[in-house]
Amino acid sequence: MKKLLTYFREQVGVKLILVVQLLVVAFALAAALRPAAAYTFTADQWESIAQGSKIDYDEDGRIGVTEMTDGEDILQTPPMTLPKGHYTVTLDYRYVPSVWEGGVERRSCLYFTSAEAGTVTGEKPCIDVKKQQDTLTLNVSDDSETVRLVAHNDGGIFTLGTVRIEQDMLYAGACVAGWLVLFVLLDAFLLLTVPGSPVRLADSELCACLWVLCAVAVLTCAPALTNGGAANGADWSFHLSRIEGIANGLREGQFPVRVYSMAKDGYGYAPSLFYGELLLYFPAVLRLLGMSVQGAYHTYLLAVQLLTAGVAFFSLRQIFKQNKTALVGSALYMLSTYHLYKIYWLSAVGEYTAMAFLPLIPAALYELYDKKPLTRRRARKACAELVVGFGMLLQVHLLSLEMTVLATAVFCLLHLRRTFTKPVLLTWLKAAALTVLLNLWFLLPFLTLMLSGDYNNMYTGSPENGGQIVKNCGLRIAELFGWQKNHNNLGPELLAGGFVLLWCWLTLRERDAQPEGVNRKDIRVGLWAVGFAALACWMSTNTFPWQAMGRIPVVGRILVAIQFPGRYLSLATVLLVLAAACGLSALRRTGYARPVAVLLLGVSVFGAALFFRDQQADTAYLGDGGQLIYSEYKKFNIGWYFDGLYLPDGAHETQNGYESTVPVTTVEVTSIEQADGITTLTCAETTGQDQHAELPLLYYPGYTVIEGPGTAFKTANGLVGVTVPANYTGTIRVTYREPKRWLAADVVSLVTLVGVLLIIRRKKCKGKRKDQPEKG
Template sequence: MFSKKIDRFKLLLIAELIMALLLFFTCFQKETKVFTIFGDDMGGQMTETDGYETFSSETFELLPGVYQVRMEVSETEDQTVFAQVRWEQAPFKAVRNNGAAVLPGGTSQKFNVYVLDKVQTAYVYCRFSGSDPGILRSLNVYRTSMGNRMLLFILLVLFGLLDFMVIFRKRILSGKIIMKKQIVFWGLTAGIMISFFPYLTDYFSWGGDIDYHFGRIAFLEASLQQKMQFPVRMQGTWLYGHGYATSLFYGDLFLYFPACLMLLGFSIMTAYKMFVFAVTALGAWIAYHCFYRCVKEEYAALAGSLLYVLAPYRIFNFYNRGATGEYLAMTFLPLICCGMYLLYTEDINSLSYNKHKWYIVLGMSAILQSHLITSEMTAVLMALGCALCWRKTFRRRTFFQLLETVGIVLLVNMWFWLPLLYMIGIDTYQFQTVIQEEMVNGTELAGMVQLLPNKGSAQTGMWQCEPIQIGASALFLFLVCLLWRIKGHRMGAACRFFAVLSVVTVALSTKYFPWNFIRKLPLIGYFAGSLQFPFRWMAPAAALTALFCAFFMMEVRERGGARIKILAGISVLLAIMSAVYHVNDCAFQAPPLYLYNAENMGTVGVVNGEWLLAGTDKGELHDHGPVAEEGLLWQGYEKKGTDITIFVENTTAGIRYLELPLMGYKGYKVKEYDGIGQNCPDIAEERGDHNDLRIAIPAGYNGKIKVSWDGFALFHAAEAVSIASIVIILSRSWWTWRRKVKFESKLSNID
């Protein structure tokens, strides 16, 4: 019977492989043109609507799949052309797209159209800001193979889930997965689905900084398509093509996942939702694993991880603020808590003691690649923990493990932090201005005790207050803990430690802490100002509070007997009720937004523009071509991301300057191709209008040049160090594992 089940599973795998291969070969089908229209053919068919000239084409048929619309437009200084594929029936049902516009100065645009059902009455809608439709040279609709690529990816994910459930069921039937672990699995799954509820829709809500993070994903995907740099450091689509150094200063490592989903063909909205689900699921399992390693009891670890996954501030970051970097960092905070706890509580003479530092290495590396501000707070709390437990910190083995941890984190992540610090050191940016401002948005005490968190709008106290709080469940357990202490029960050292840190971090997040006084102090003030908002301390507070709750439940279980079931039941029920109310409010109280085309969301959503060059006013930036001084001629201008190719001729006897539509960050290089002249063009020290990049063209120069952002040799050296460090770590781990396997094999042979 056992062999038959194995055979059936193998047959299932073979069937999945055949289906995947059949679909794989359809992913490379040639594009087919299904519709074409020219601006010159629109004469006499235009109508005026709300001050614009509009045109609707004849209808045509679209089969289910993914199509791409490509527009070619004559360059103008004052006209905009917008195009969208529409259906005569309900919008965003069978035909899904937002359309896209070619702005003044642009010459081309493309966007995807997602067709879910056979449509016989699709048409192209065009809108012109001027009266000349002839500027639209052509508009073509192509059927692509992106739909097949998306279907293949979805099929592989479903196959993976099916195979997992088959193996999971088999292990249950064989007795390898006991009831406790089954409850943990389904409990975490329920927590994940509750947390993800607002995105179980065909729309999403626009919150906080979401436009900036959507831009990071979409323009990262554009940079990968353009094949300019890898890793991407300068995204060339931002700010009307001027570029923005967001990837240099804000870790993009985890955003490659949704960017690659967009490369497969998924819309920006769908790719982001899949990313959020992956982060939610990963966060739940990391929290459970780390809490279990600390408390060593399944139900306490499950309760703690559910309190963390459903924490109001975590959900607030997902759906209210759209704070992608911060909720990513929160995913990995339990790794830091676990690693530090094990280093300070486990037997230093055990063979496995050296392994505990890897929790901190993984956690700190992931947080650094997610959110710099959370990295700063985490480092401060780790230093505080080391100081409070100074006797154990300076144990020889513990101290060297901590030093190794710092060294490994620095080496593995050198490719990110060294270019960041180097660029900060050689130029000035807007973030220095932000740091000098007063710190606002500390947590209100009244808002922290709000039992039913909602979407909120500001720190108003109670009514419509943003849900920046530890949550009703954690608050309940803290009150029970106080009663427990009043009755004379003692608490373990770990429980007390995490309770104190929880209270400290919550206090730091409030408006009552003297942050603006601290901000005026030397060195410390610079760190305090970089946090921007005190309520950010609620992120580590949520992790520490959840771990405290897990430890406290263990305390009650050991001394309170059956009362642990009542306590755990009430706390989990409060967490679920609070979270359900919160996500329901996020899903249905915010206006629904249907966003399928990143091309439709603009390129200026850089929030405060912390990484703009100092003095840049993003409101004055616009799409434009090169600007040359008198006597300097240019032609053959081509721009692709951060790369520009142009033919220039200096007809004067002196140096002339050419301004290019690129933000003048350090690291751009000029490459000579076939120029005639004694000297090569070079980057000018002084920047142009709006900090545009200026090129100094020497007298008599005549030829084609290419300008591109290459960074510095130091960046490539840092990348080499990081790669070498990772290779050495993996090689050493593999060698250690092989040696362990051989040793166990010898022992079994002796037996």
């Protein structure tokens, strides 16, 4: 500690960095401690800006459009002085929307505007049609004295009363904490890697590689660092809605979050029961602290890319014991065409997050299947990597898990004799048991629902035609090797890396396999990687016999759940990166490694530049909160029309909700209201017999009556039904509560995690005691 304080005192550059950091924290703290900016405007203070609509007051004293009319901006507030920050807008209104062709309702919205460019973010959150009061969230990017709130009538009757705009100071306080955490991490990194630091890592080459690795991660995130960037892929609104759904579920008291009560216009939706979302709790917590949903997503994206770079470098360094080889391989992986395609062109959060953990699997296999005897230390390392690798794949993307398990199973079968040796088999059994126990909190609900047969929409077609559907979605061979505009391919640098490995295999002679020559083991590992990569490439194309796969009993249905066989390129990417690294490692003693590495990196950076050029597009900035469910309102009246994978059987989705094809409700229903995840039914039973009422909730196990008599059940329409006792008049309140057997699984996973951490700590303490010199 004394050396560290001396270093801080003597180094001018260190003092300058600390002063800058303290100034940033001080300004953030000052912003958090100043009074919250707040404005309230009544109906008569709204200013008319309508061009073709007649502005008048309705019978409740609200001002706006009182007759059906076409859409335009109709009202604005006087200018406001708003500092940079996060704002809640509480609004009193009446809205009767007109409809597009086909009966799709229009959606009116509010947004900030400013005379100064770049001071507002551009989000336009829609108001809730079913309410007369709503709270929206808007953001200001920079201090401005000319901010106005504008009301846009998309079409219909739209009148507004009192509106209150208030700065969210929780977010301001969270920014202070965020800067502190960021600077602590940055300072720790600098102290470990900067020359002259008393705690610098002993390996100077490793320090340099870490700097370059961070630069590559930042380059990978370059589009996301622009305003509104990385938010225009095919699935971005769905994944932003997942973040908002988890945050809303936590706010309602669910943990873990199983059902998004805000989704599908209040019907609720449960991707969390079918789709691992563990890492999305990080951006969801940022949302709870006031960060915009898009800001939370960008933070998550940056964190995942740093994690991807670190895991790839760690895994490759473990295999090759060479910093530079691991660095080149990590850079190829981060900037690979398919990786960038998943991040930006598709915004496939699950898949690009899974790619952060894929390199752990070959690293673990390298330890287990090396010809050297398996020591306890290497077995523990391999076990830990398998648990983390497969466990996180389970938690972020099940289809990536399926592909990885399939490839690993084939590898183990091809090394059957080694697999069934006692130390290797025990390692596999330990890893499998720990993975199941640690993830039982997710596995039990998932398997319960999948085996129930009540949720079959996630499969592609029937067993007869599912394989043909997948085959039709496969890539053409020309697309696989090309450099087409959407960049859904491998990229030439990875193919070149594979050819480098093959060249080494064909040309380097056995006499080069001496201690001072080429390591033939690297070539063997690379050949395995190239072989499996070739298989993965074939499976991604429309030449693979997916029809035959689909006809295999049970297994076939699981295989065709892949939907888009191009997903196998994620496996091909990590394997071809491994092959390229093997080739570079084999060339280290020949003098060709450096020019080949420069060539591969040059092509990789050039390909990334082309991708960023082609990917740039106009982005739409969605509003936060429940308004995300209206992100596709011009096609459907309910959100996420494009995702029906996790609907209960019997649910018939229409553009206006869910159709009740089988009559269920037999009581007199006075009202059904929804708020904060609770559905309140007011009804009267007058026949003297138990009757039923159907609620606007998609059924998932766990819906429970928390107030009033009766029980919840699944109706033939896939919705939640409630039994109403004879002669009962009053209210019945229903909400989601996790079933007790699932709570037991939560406890098992928690106890397992605590046990693993205690064992790790005990082994570390035991190791430290062994390292201490004996007394006397």
